[in-house]
Amino acid sequence: MGLVISTVNMKGGVGKTTLTVNLATCLAKNHGKRVLVIDLDSQISATLSLMSPHEFAKVRKKGRTLSYLIDKVVKPNPRKKLTTKDMIIPSTCNITGLDLIPGDIELYDEYVVSELLHQQAISGNESDFEKVWDNFERVLVKEILEPVVTEYDLIIIDCAPSYNLLTRSGIAASNYYLLPARPEPLSLVGIQLLERRIAKLRASDRAINPMSIQLLGIVFILSGGGLLGRYYRQVMRRVKEDFSAEQLFQNSVPMDVNVAKAVDMFMPVVLTMPNSSGSRAFVKLTQEFIEKLKI
Ligand SMILES: Nc1ncnc2c1ncn2[C@@H]1O[C@H](COP(=O)(O)OP(=O)(O)OP(=O)(O)O)[C@@H](O)[C@H]1O
Numbered sequence: 001m002g003l004v005i006s007t008v009n010m011k012g013g014v015g016k017t018t019l020t021v022n023l024a025t026c027l028a029k030n031h032g033k034r035v036l037v038i039d040l041d042s043q044i045s046a047t048l049s050l051m052s053p054h055e056f057a058k059v060r061k062k063g064r065t066l067s068y069l070i071d072k073v074v075k076p077n078p079r080k081k082l083t084t085k086d087m088i089i090p091s092t093c094n095i096t097g098l099d100l101i102p103g104d105i106e107l108y109d110e111y112v113v114s115e116l117l118h119q120q121a122i123s124g125n126e127s128d129f130e131k132v133w134d135n136f137e138r139v140l141v142k143e144i145l146e147p148v149v150t151e152y153d154l155i156i157i158d159c160a161p162s163y164n165l166l167t168r169s170g171i172a173a174s175n176y177y178l179l180p181a182r183p184e185p186l187s188l189v190g191i192q193l194l195e196r197r198i199a200k201l202r203a204s205d206r207a208i209n210p211m212s213i214q215l216l217g218i219v220f221i222l223s224g225g226g227l228l229g230r231y232y233r234q235v236m237r238r239v240k241e242d243f244s245a246e247q248l249f250q251n252s253v254p255m256d257v258n259v260a261k262a263v264d265m266f267m268p269v270v271l272t273m274p275n276s277s278g279s280r281a282f283v284k285l286t287q288e289f290i291e292k293l294k295i
């Protein structure tokens with residue numbers, strides 16, 4: 001069985017997608033792991049970090065994106081014959097074992113989902129709408145992954161910054177979550193709020209899966225120099241008091257312009273500039289990731 005890991009933070013722009021794609025690439029390229037990246041964010045950043053907009057447009061035209069799979073769960077239709085396997089783009093960036101289920105700019109219509117679940121609640125035995133909704137959230141991403149979970153060592157889910165239906169469903173389908181963050185006081189508050197929310201998801205899942213949804217660790221994105229760098233180091237001291245060693249990755253990721261520039265080439269920095277400081281950090285972080293998981 002593959003391990004499922006979500007990259008989450010309710011804050012935007014903290015490096016979730018960058019971490020997802022670089023970690024996935026290092027796992028496949030340097031460690032020979034079979035990795036599947038799933039883009040659950042309608043900003044499609046993970047998708048466009050592994051394939052060009054031109055390639056994505058072709059795939060989308062054929063309707064081969066995550067949106068098809070979500071639609072199939074929301075509105076089951078026997079004519080929809082394609083499965084999760086059919087959506088997978090193998091060996092992205094020419095790396096064997098680095099597969100992708102591309103996201104979509106339109107993933108689901110909140111109104112249609114609410115309407116459907118409301119219908120289910122009034123027509124079925126379950127009169128409690130909240131329960132119907134919670135159950136739907138718990139199974140949506142799980143059902144999508146189920147046919148391929150044995151084919152991979154790791155499935156890494158790139159979540160949107162908001163704590164929306166898909167983020168919750170992705171986390172609920174995960175064994176672990178990874179939390180990239182900047183060492184800023186409000187960011188630390190955000191981490192604690194997110195942990196509380198995930199604790200709720202975990203509680204409703206515990207009866208079925210006692211090993212579900214553990215924090216694998218917080219990965220800090222650091223700014224090396226100047227006053228900001230000094231301030232971040234101060235906050236890091238506070239972090240070490242507030243969080244246990246197991247909750248933190250020892251390796252952090254430095255700010256490096258090459259990481260930002262790689263986005264222009266639709267490839268992770270570990271492929272475009274393997275000798276940059278950002279790339280070297282992702283390589284070391286991946287080793288720590290493997291040690292933490294004992295895989
Ligand atoms: N270590 C880094 N050095 C320099 N730039 C970085 C680094 N990490 C991320 N970036 C840049 O910061 C921006 C935000 O990163 P990213 O898209 O990974 O964040 P995110 O948390 O996924 O954002 P969102 O919340 O919108 O999904 C991107 O332009 C990315 O290239």
Ligand SMILES: [Mg+2]
Nearest residue numbers: 016017041045
């Ligand atoms: Mg992102």
